Amino acid sequence: PLTSVDVAVFTVMEEQLRVLLVRRPDSAGEPFPGRLALPGGFVDVDIDASLYDCALRKLAEKTAFHAPYLEQLGSWGSATRDPRGWCATHAYFALVAAPADEGAAQATASEWVEVEAALRKRLAFDHAEILACAVERLRGKVEYTSLPAFLLQEPFTLPQLQRTYEIVLGRPMDKSAFRKRMLDAQFLIEAGSIAGDAGRAAMGYRILDRERAAVFPRTFRSVE
Numbered sequence: 001p002l003t004s005v006d007v008a009v010f011t012v013m014e015e016q017l018r019v020l021l022v023r024r025p026d027s028a029g030e031p032f033p034g035r036l037a038l039p040g041g042f043v044d045v046d047i048d049a050s051l052y053d054c055a056l057r058k059l060a061e062k063t064a065f066h067a068p069y070l071e072q073l074g075s076w077g078s079a080t081r082d083p084r085g086w087c088a089t090h091a092y093f094a095l096v097a098a099p100a101d102e103g104a105a106q107a108t109a110s111e112w113v114e115v116e117a118a119l120r121k122r123l124a125f126d127h128a129e130i131l132a133c134a135v136e137r138l139r140g141k142v143e144y145t146s147l148p149a150f151l152l153q154e155p156f157t158l159p160q161l162q163r164t165y166e167i168v169l170g171r172p173m174d175k176s177a178f179r180k181r182m183l184d185a186q187f188l189i190e191a192g193s194i195a196g197d198a199g200r201a202a203m204g205y206r207i208l209d210r211e212r213a214a215v216f217p218r219t220f221r222s223v224e
Contacts (some may be wrong), residue, residue, distance in 0.1 A: 036111075154205075188207065191206045
């Protein structure tokens, strides 16, 4: 079977959770020509030592992101998902800070699409199903981990981090309870005073360990 890797790349931009979609080549012989899709591609056995390495390579080639938070999501495979033959794809999701401008993604005709709008699009292959699974996984894990911190440029303030959580989950959070949860988890390190909301000085923070997310002892819902 053909073996590929696809990646759902998420960021928060303009107060929205967005996913990066790329335009399929519009040429003869290409499946789903011109259709939007998740970035990805086939495993190259000569240079990809693992599926993870392939995912990193495809991110660099198609989106210009080299070291995002990257986590394996699941696998999809069938005789019908790709008209070129029996194909299995291994899906990942990545979290990145919003680029300075949308042109930071190098793939031709790529765009950051608000997640709910992206879920309504007719994406190539079975990417709509993969994206729906990625969104569900992200929102589920945000309830008990520090994943939204990977969506921010460092350093960031606690109010900025709280707002990112609220955007991903789609609901407000109590300020004092949120602050206590973040500081008690000890996954942040102080980075000195920075400009916060409304230009006021506030403590800035960086992520202590960028290889993994902190896991909280309780979900946010359990204490609301």
